[in-house]
Amino acid sequence: MALNIMHVDMDAFYAAVEQQDNPALKGKPVIVGGLSNRGVVSTASYEARKYGVHSAMPIVEAKRLCPEGVFLPGRHDRYAEVSRQIFEIFYHYTPLVEKLSIDEAFLDLTGCSRLFGDPIQIGKKIKEELYNKLGLTASIGLARNKFLAKLASDLDKPDGFFILEEKDIDRILEPLDISKVWGVGKKTEELLKSKGIDTIGRLKSLSLDELEMLLGKNGIQLYYLSRGIDNRKVEVNNQVKSISHEETFAENRVDKNLILASLLRMSIKVSRRLRKAGLQGSTIEIKVRYGDFTTYNRSVSLAVGTNKTDIIYEKAIYLLEKNRLLGKPIRLLGVGVSNLSPEGAQQLSLFENNIKMDKLDKTIDLLRDRFGESSVMRARNLDDFKSR
Template sequence: MILHIDMDAFFASVEQLDNPDLKGKCIIVGGRSNRGVVSAASYEARKYGVRSAMPIFMAKRKCPQGVFVFPRIKRYKEVSKEIMKLFCEFSPLVEPVSIDEAYVDIAGGARLFGSPVQIGMHIKEQIKKKVNLTCSVGIAPNKFLAKIASDMEKPDGLFIILPEEAHQFIQSLPIKKVPGIGKKTGESLENMSIATLGDVKQYPEKILLKRLGKFGKRLVELSNCIDHSSVTPFAQRKSVST
């Protein structure tokens, strides 16, 4: 099984961690210039519709009481390094995806750490204990499903998709949840009346390939719970790229 671990509102949470006066307030990381964009928003700010990549001027409109904080990337990297190091205590197969998320392949970890859910809970507990932050954990048979699962019970959640439940789970999964769907592809899927991953199966693969190219093949695989991508540790990825 594979875990996808996503830190909750990471930049904003680090700011609240370092400055207790910010706890419970609408924290918007991204500076004060109206020409900038939001890097991260605390869950308090998200209640007002503030989202990452939103223009600062729009965030100010939606959440005038928000506390705007300039990003401290060096600090975020320090905390991220601690978290990634913690993941490696549970498995040698850790693939950082970004500063605040990673995949962890826990195959073979049962004897030492217990079931996948127990491992996920242990990781959450250790993150809370060592860096005093929360994360959301998705557990599934492959990376695609693990990524989807981690988004199901945010913040501070844990969600598992068992192998025998995977096919039923994805039938009603909104197609917009699939990573890699841009505006153009989204319009094509809408024109084909594909609203869920289950809807993909109403079309022959050759038609999907013709209309969507290589991504059509990817959708066919995902609609059958197939994702061949493996968890690749950072050091291994770096050696391959160089």
């Protein structure tokens, strides 16, 4: 079968962008994530990974392992900007792009050879463009389907290009740990390994009936994946489903004014990202995690979509108060908007006040783009700013 499916995964993306934007950071262990000891690592550069630092690790543990590391809070607007440039490169070669995340995608290269050469040539060109235009490297896997392409990119990191040909599938797959198979989460992995099934080869030795009896529908999927069979198409309409922002506080917060100030700051960030993406949403969501790690997610639906800061903020307050979520020490707070649609698909109101609100939001966006996030601040945010 033709090797037309490509998986591209940018290497240590957030950290790599920071190193590219600030050459003084190149070669240094860069760790992007929350700066407080209660935060977690978003991305660690390969220099930091040598110390054992990895994504989702608590910052306090990362500091213990890598005390000389450069710890940065992250610049998500900048990462989104670079991501758009990355995907422009992908779309130059094929319209069949499935976005998995800000720095990862599947590409279907079927029918592209006449214009750009065979898939191997296209892969080399993509790597060259990413490096020459953006100064970034990527790990690429090329295979006959999505599962194998993703597996291939994982086998040659960083800055690799692994071509998984038909004749090599069994030789490469069979020794791999079962955790490499899509659909094998922590519980499934523990169950299989408790029965001595620790490699893809051993998984492949089980019959379809045995796997279905053991794991249900998931067992059927694993039966085929262990044989390198994956019929899923590259999904080109894989659009953003929600935009959100959440923060873990340096210290648990119970003061209502500080909590509402944080809520406003998050609402500003979410609404700004919506406007930058040309989107609006009709569901407002909040997430509250207390000091004992009890977590609540609550949402409210609007009649029509919005990307207005004040409306998102007001509905978030409504959710906090209606569900009586204030009064206990809060460890983490988040705000999100979902059920997205293109901006302008619906109009919340054409009254003069809302037109003024829209103009004000967009003017503030321009000022922050030019002078930085802290250049324009609402009065309620002052206490929050001082407490950070």
